[in-house]
Amino acid sequence: MKQKLPLHKQAELYLRNLIEQDEYKEGKMLPNEIELSEQLKMSRNTLRQAINTLVSEGLLIRKRGIGTQVAEKNIASEATNWLSFSQEMALLGLEIENFELHISKQPPSKEARDFFSITEETRVLKIERLRGKTNFPFVYFSSEFNPQIPLTGMENFNRPLYEILRNDYDIIVKTSREEISAAPANDFIASKLEIETGDPILIRKRAVSDKNGLPIEYNIGWYRADSFTYKIESVRNITNKE
Known part of the structure; x- marks a missing residue:
């Protein structure tokens, strides 16, 4: 039976x-x-x-x-050659909307303080943005910037960030160290991403340096887990012994 x-x-x-x-x-x-x-x-x-x-x-x-x-088809990012968020989305043919933009001067987070080698009394420019596809926010970004770079907060942040740095200040970003983790959404992130508290999210941390090795930006992105896939391709070194 x-x-x-x-x-x-x-x-x-x-x-x-x-x-x-x-x-x-x-x-x-x-x-x-x-x-x-x-x-x-x-x-x-x-x-x-x-x-x-x-x-x-x-x-x-x-x-x-x-x-x-x-759910719509997941947005996928590949780690073979790192790109800015705007570049990633442009390659996928997606038009990105800024739902919220917050600019402030604040004491640095511990991670940013360690990355920039500054004291906790130093105030840094902080930019927070809720971004996504039309009518569908799927990532909340928080960026802290090294006080050595001349960003003022008065720039037009509807332009891609790294375009602003390159064209306005001759700062060319080159290296990004990344860390990806999964976690349940807290109340704040859940409210921004229009999900329930405790729903899964992906947390993507980036420590970005310029072509001279100067730390430029410490960035955290909180992504809806149902809208983002991160792909990694690794090449294995083969020795004569194998």
């Missing part, structure tokens, strides 16, 4: 079939949990378990106060 699938697996299978329909791929919101649970004749907790599975796989995205819909 064939064993019946558990209820949450039945719901998961139903949702996988549902999101393959063209209307949902084109952005239509899924029915709300109450409607779906009544339709499937199961509890909302069981249904939510199935939805959480598809969210963790990057197939669905939740928008706080709006609902759940099919």
Whole structure:
């Protein structure tokens, strides 16, 4: 006798079939949990378990106060040759929107203080930006800048940052040391990225230096995990002994 699938697996299978329909791929919101649970004749907790599975796989995205819909194809970044965020998005043919821009002078974070070799009493220029595709913010950036460079905060930051540094101040960035980690979103980041507190995010830290080795920028980006993939290609050295 064939064993019946558990209820949450039945719901998961139903949702996988549902999101393959063209209307949902084109952005239509899924029915709300109450409607779906009544339709499937199961509890909302069981249904939510199935939805959480598809969210963790990057197939669905939740928008706080709006609902759940099919995720668009992930944005992918490759580590073979590092690029600025604007350059990465331009290569993918994506038009990027700035949803928020905050500029301030603040004491440096510990990471920025260590990178720039400055004291905690020194104030640094800090730029925070919420960015993403049209009507879909997916990353919150925080950048701190070495006080040795002449950025004032009065620049037009609708222009790409590294273009400003190169064209306005003859600063050419060259090296980026990066660190990628995963974490649950805190209340602040969740509110910015329109996700639930505790939903998975990717944290991307960059320590950027110019062509002369001078530390320029310490940057942290908090990305929606359902909208960003980071690809790494490594080349192995082969010795004569192998």
